Amino acid sequence: MASVTFEKTSKLWPGSSQPAVNGLDLEIGDGEFLVLVGPSGCGKSTSLRMLAGLDTVDGGRILIGDRDVTRLEPKERDIAMVFQNYALYPHMTVAENMGFALKLAKTPKPEIDKRVNEAAKLLGLDPYLARKPKALSGGQRQRVAMGRAIVRQPRVFLMDEPLSNLDAKLRVQTRTQIAQLQRRLDTTTVYVTHDQVEAMTMGDRVAVLKDGVLQQCATPRELYAKPINVFVAGFMGSPAMNLFTLPVSDGVIELGGQQIALPRNATGQSKEVVIGIRPEHFVVASSGIEMEVDVVEELGSDAYVYGRTRGPNGELQIVARVDWRNPPAKGSRLQLQAEPKQIHIFAADTGNRLI
Numbered sequence: 001m002a003s004v005t006f007e008k009t010s011k012l013w014p015g016s017s018q019p020a021v022n023g024l025d026l027e028i029g030d031g032e033f034l035v036l037v038g039p040s041g042c043g044k045s046t047s048l049r050m051l052a053g054l055d056t057v058d059g060g061r062i063l064i065g066d067r068d069v070t071r072l073e074p075k076e077r078d079i080a081m082v083f084q085n086y087a088l089y090p091h092m093t094v095a096e097n098m099g100f101a102l103k104l105a106k107t108p109k110p111e112i113d114k115r116v117n118e119a120a121k122l123l124g125l126d127p128y129l130a131r132k133p134k135a136l137s138g139g140q141r142q143r144v145a146m147g148r149a150i151v152r153q154p155r156v157f158l159m160d161e162p163l164s165n166l167d168a169k170l171r172v173q174t175r176t177q178i179a180q181l182q183r184r185l186d187t188t189t190v191y192v193t194h195d196q197v198e199a200m201t202m203g204d205r206v207a208v209l210k211d212g213v214l215q216q217c218a219t220p221r222e223l224y225a226k227p228i229n230v231f232v233a234g235f236m237g238s239p240a241m242n243l244f245t246l247p248v249s250d251g252v253i254e255l256g257g258q259q260i261a262l263p264r265n266a267t268g269q270s271k272e273v274v275i276g277i278r279p280e281h282f283v284v285a286s287s288g289i290e291m292e293v294d295v296v297e298e299l300g301s302d303a304y305v306y307g308r309t310r311g312p313n314g315e316l317q318i319v320a321r322v323d324w325r326n327p328p329a330k331g332s333r334l335q336l337q338a339e340p341k342q343i344h345i346f347a348a349d350t351g352n353r354l355i
């Protein structure tokens with residue numbers, strides 16, 4: 001096991017004007033499960049591939065433990081990677097697939113068998129060891145790919161969207177299994193996903209990237225409660241946080257006919273702020289922010305209403321969670337309240353969190 005450190009690590013692809021990864025500073029603790037998340041093209045895979053040694057590093061360093069691995073070959077780094085396309089060898093059994101890397105490394109046969117059997121037990125694959133991949137379900141194949149990484153007993157696991165080939169239900173099951181397994185093995189893991197729900201549920205900490213730049217790295221709880229800027233605020237959470245750009249005068253904003261006083265120390269001299277309110281932090285009341293309901297989305301244990309409210313320059317889209325036992329009708333009008341401490345405030349010019 002080992003820690004992983006990115007030190008001002010950068011990657012500039014030839015012919016590109018913007019670095020794909022731009023001065024990444026990130027320390028991942030020994031045994032930690034760190035999730036890299038962000039929209040498509042933000043540099044997640046490139047960061048992981050530089051750590052694996054599959055892509056070269058153009059600036060800065062990468063350390064595994066206290067060893068500088070920046071210029072080392074992949075096989076010298078003592079890592080194991082699970083990709084989205086974890087192509088198994090179709091002519092080999094599950095056991096042979098899992099043991100193949102060890103065989104290449106000339107590990108003695110009894111040792112291979114021992115490690116394969118241990119990993120199979122851990123993954124619930126022991127009944128399938130003699131089968132070929134084509135006789136397995138998608139989830140079982142995915143577990144074989146995990147097994148292939150586990151038997152190598154690496155210092156670090158790297159996973160790049162390993163669940164994206166699975167259907168929605170299996171994804172949820174498998175993500176729980178991977179998280180449990182990682183906790184049991186206690187191996188440092190860097191996990192890439194573009195799915196913020198996956199990130200929030202699996203990671204000890206989550207690092208949010210945008211355009212190659214690290215925005216925030218924090219526990220899921222902190223990311224949710226204190227997003228550092230408008231981007232993180234809007235990216236983490238589903239449905240996304242409501243974000244409204246509003247003029248502020250004397251520390252007061254107006255939304256949907258309701259005046260809301262913001263904490264003085266938050267707004268300072270700002271003439272304009274972005275305020276953020278999560279859909280789940282609204283409560284329906286007899287007075288408040290007026291909303292006209294366009295769509296009601298009932299999800300069983302939750303219901304969300306989508307509609308419009310009034311801003312200074314016309315209508316604004318708004319979404320709120322409501323009581324699922326008693327959802328309002330389409331076309332109805334609601335009044336919403338939000339507790340002041342649940343209102344996030346960001347600078348309109350920089351997008352950075354105020355306070």
Ligand SMILES: Nc1ncnc2c1ncn2[C@@H]1O[C@H](COP(=O)(O)OP(=O)(O)OP(=O)(O)O)[C@@H](O)[C@H]1O
Nearest residue numbers: 013014020038039040041042043044045046047194
């Ligand atoms: N081999 C390459 N040559 C040139 N540019 C590349 C190469 N690989 C990636 N890029 C560029 O680098 C940027 C980051 O790509 P990367 O694959 O790291 O994104 P990502 O965050 O993993 O996205 P996704 O969620 O779509 O997988 C993108 O703009 C991409 O076009």
Ligand SMILES: [Mg+2]
Nearest residue numbers: 044045046160
């Ligand atoms: Mg990728």
